[in-house]
Amino acid sequence: MRTPIVAGNWKMFKTIADAKQFADAVKEQKKVAGVEQVICAPFTALSALAEALQGTEIALGAQNMHFEEQGAFTGEISPLMLKEIGVRYVIIGHSERRQYFNETDESVNKKTKAALQHGLKPIVCVGESLEEREAGKTAEVVGTQTKAALSGVSVEQLADVVIAYEPIWAIGTGKSSTSADANETIAIIRSVIAEDFGQEAAAAVRIQYGGSVKPENIASYMAESEIDGALVGGASLTADSFIQLVQGAR
Ligand code: PEP
Numbered sequence: 001m002r003t004p005i006v007a008g009n010w011k012m013f014k015t016i017a018d019a020k021q022f023a024d025a026v027k028e029q030k031k032v033a034g035v036e037q038v039i040c041a042p043f044t045a046l047s048a049l050a051e052a053l054q055g056t057e058i059a060l061g062a063q064n065m066h067f068e069e070q071g072a073f074t075g076e077i078s079p080l081m082l083k084e085i086g087v088r089y090v091i092i093g094h095s096e097r098r099q100y101f102n103e104t105d106e107s108v109n110k111k112t113k114a115a116l117q118h119g120l121k122p123i124v125c126v127g128e129s130l131e132e133r134e135a136g137k138t139a140e141v142v143g144t145q146t147k148a149a150l151s152g153v154s155v156e157q158l159a160d161v162v163i164a165y166e167p168i169w170a171i172g173t174g175k176s177s178t179s180a181d182a183n184e185t186i187a188i189i190r191s192v193i194a195e196d197f198g199q200e201a202a203a204a205v206r207i208q209y210g211g212s213v214k215p216e217n218i219a220s221y222m223a224e225s226e227i228d229g230a231l232v233g234g235a236s237l238t239a240d241s242f243i244q245l246v247q248g249a250r
Helices: 016-027 043-052 079-084 095-100 105-117 130-134 138-150 179-197 199-204 218-222 239-248
Strands: 005-009 036-040 058-062 089-092 121-126 162-165 206-210 229-232
Touching: 005 089, 005 162, 005 206, 005 239, 016 043, 016 239, 036 089, 036 239, 043 058, 079 105, 089 105, 105 121, 105 138, 121 138, 130 138, 138 179, 162 179, 179 199, 179 206, 179 218, 218 229, 218 239, 229 239
Parallel strands: 005 036, 005 229, 036 058, 058 089, 089 121, 121 162, 162 206, 206 229
Antiparallel strands: none
């Protein structure tokens, strides 16, 4: 049995004050059990949020990190720094980072391995562009990205990896993939993982769908056999909506 996981990606939204407000609003809602819940906040809000989320079911996540522990890398944040402030998850290789910040399959792989070495759980993003989809290349693209990201990861470490299948054309556009299409692609990702790690390990990996998921459509994704939760941008920004997403993932 794979425990569903709903992760909010706040992107470059929310000051510390906003983040605290979110945590206060969550505390007024009923706790939801049976679903792992994560908020991936901007670096500046993480420490405050670590404290503010105490007493809730929500774990703390970051949206990126460097693969080195320390060094002359101006503007970067290391896995050690994230661990120190109570971060448990880290998004790796989000398409916005691949697109705007030169993230490559190679850097995604280095970051994935570094996260695991430091006891952080990577949420590794893969997904095709609209052109790639229309050219019939979805399976090839997500297969290559998945294999590259997980190269050198051990079977034991794989248990701590979450994959997020996020078709780029569905992110922030309101154009979500159908649940059947998402399920089909996620099944392909699982079979690619099985080639390198074996059926049993692949069957245990949690794979989320991401791309315009909302409280109104999350249940349709969760009803699919291969989908284990969602990585959510816009709809994770209010406590009401985030808790509804978590409820919908049960
Ligand atoms: C995301 O940021 O990973 C995402 C899926 O965004 P949205 O839910 O807004 O499409």
